[in-house]
Amino acid sequence: xxxxxxxxxxxxxxxxxxxxxxxxxxxxxxxxxxxxxxxxxxxxxxxxxxxxxxxxxxxxxxxxxxxxxxxxxxxxxxxxxxxxxxxxxxxxxxxxxxxxxxxxxxxxxxxxxxx
Amino acid sequence: xxxxxxxxxxxxxxxxxxxxxxxxxxxxxxxxxxxxxxxxxxxxxxxxxxxxxxxxxxxxxxxxxxxxxxxxxxxxxxxxxxxxxxxxxxxxxxxxxxxxxxxxxxxxxxxxxxxx
Numbered sequence: 001x002x003x004x005x006x007x008x009x010x011x012x013x014x015x016x017x018x019x020x021x022x023x024x025x026x027x028x029x030x031x032x033x034x035x036x037x038x039x040x041x042x043x044x045x046x047x048x049x050x051x052x053x054x055x056x057x058x059x060x061x062x063x064x065x066x067x068x069x070x071x072x073x074x075x076x077x078x079x080x081x082x083x084x085x086x087x088x089x090x091x092x093x094x095x096x097x098x099x100x101x102x103x104x105x106x107x108x109x110x111x112x113x114x115x
Numbered sequence: 116x117x118x119x120x121x122x123x124x125x126x127x128x129x130x131x132x133x134x135x136x137x138x139x140x141x142x143x144x145x146x147x148x149x150x151x152x153x154x155x156x157x158x159x160x161x162x163x164x165x166x167x168x169x170x171x172x173x174x175x176x177x178x179x180x181x182x183x184x185x186x187x188x189x190x191x192x193x194x195x196x197x198x199x200x201x202x203x204x205x206x207x208x209x210x211x212x213x214x215x216x217x218x219x220x221x222x223x224x225x226x227x228x229x230x231x
Contacts, residue, residue, distance in 0.1 A: 004158070042119075042205050042221025043159070056218065091158055101147055101166045101211070104219060106158035 002026070004107030006092050012113045018080035021110045025073070025094030032069060033104060034060075034077050035091040043091055049075065082114045117142040117210045121222035128196050129230050136191040136225045138206030148189040149207040149219065150180055159205060165189060176200070196229045203227075 005024040013019050025032050031050050035043035046065065048056040051072040060067065064083070069075040079086055089109040095102040118141045128134045140146055147166055151159040163174025170182040180191045189206060206222045 006158075040223070042207070042223055043219075044221070045218050048218075093159075101164075103149070103161050103164060105161060106151070108156070108158045111156075 004092055004094055004105055006090075006107040006110055008110055009108060010111050010113075012115065013082055014115050015084055016081040018078065019082050019112060020076055020078045021090050021092075021112075023075045023077070023092030023107060025075075025092070026096075026105055029094035029096050029105075030072070031095045031097070031102070032075050033093040033095075034067060034075070035093065035106075037089040037091055037109070039088070046077070079112075082112075084114050087112055087114045117146075117208050117218075117220045119206050119208050119220055119222040121204075121206055121225045123225050124223075125226045125228070127228045127230060130198055131195050134193050134196040134200070134227065134229070136204050136206075136227060138189045138191065138222060139187050140189060140206070140208040141187065142208055142210040142212075144210055144212035145184075146189075147209040147211055148180075148182060149209075150174065150178070150189075150191050151205045151207065151221075153203040153205065153224075155202075162191070162204075198229045198231050201227055201229045 007022050033048050034046040037043040047060045047067050049069045067077045089111050091109045093104040093106045095104045120139045149164045150162040153159050163172050165172045165182045173179045178193050203224050205224050207219045
């Protein structure tokens with residue numbers, strides 16, 4: 001079974017430029033998460049989808065960040081414009097159900113460097 | 116609010132010796148607890164979780180963790196460390212009472228180095 005797929009793996013951009021990250025969850029997983037992991041820290045949730053609905057986006061900086069999950073499968077996270085402080089690893093995770101006991105499975109992440 | 120503390124940034128252990136990576140938590144109710152491992156330039160890999168039942172949970176690669184409610188701890192253990200166990204380990208907690216949140220809160224991570 002394929003795991004969570006993310007692309008690109010690495011991205012270097014200049015500040016004020018836009019950037020987008022793509023995630024394909026494990027087949028059949030209805031719940032999808034985007035996390036941001038700063039250097040030396042644990043991941044922090046940005047947004048959670050159940051199917052195509054964003055059910056928790058309270059920690060997404062909505063002035064510059066946006067996300068979508070059309071058709072309830074793949075998802076895209078966008079930053080426009082990027083700032084120096086956005087440099088981090090962006091992780092996508094998925095889980096198969098809606099129970100809080102469900103395990104989240106993570107992709108390899110996209111490492112973003114904003115210059 | 117839920118929180119997790121990993122008091123040690125770095126743990127060094129000799130190969131073949133037992134290892135312990137510490138984790139303490141704070142939630143309003145009974146917690147769901149998770150351990151993940153992260154290798155360089157890789158995503159987080161699930162090791163084990165405690166939901167309910169037996170306080171000793173066994174997971175992947177010979178790891179286990181013991182839930183201790185009185186000490187609000189969930190330490191990760193392995194009887195005999197391998198050099199390949201060297202990685203960054205994260206403890207995470209979820210408060211099942213707060214259904215609307217369903218957020219996994221992670222600790223800051225502990226870098227485990229197993230010395231040959």
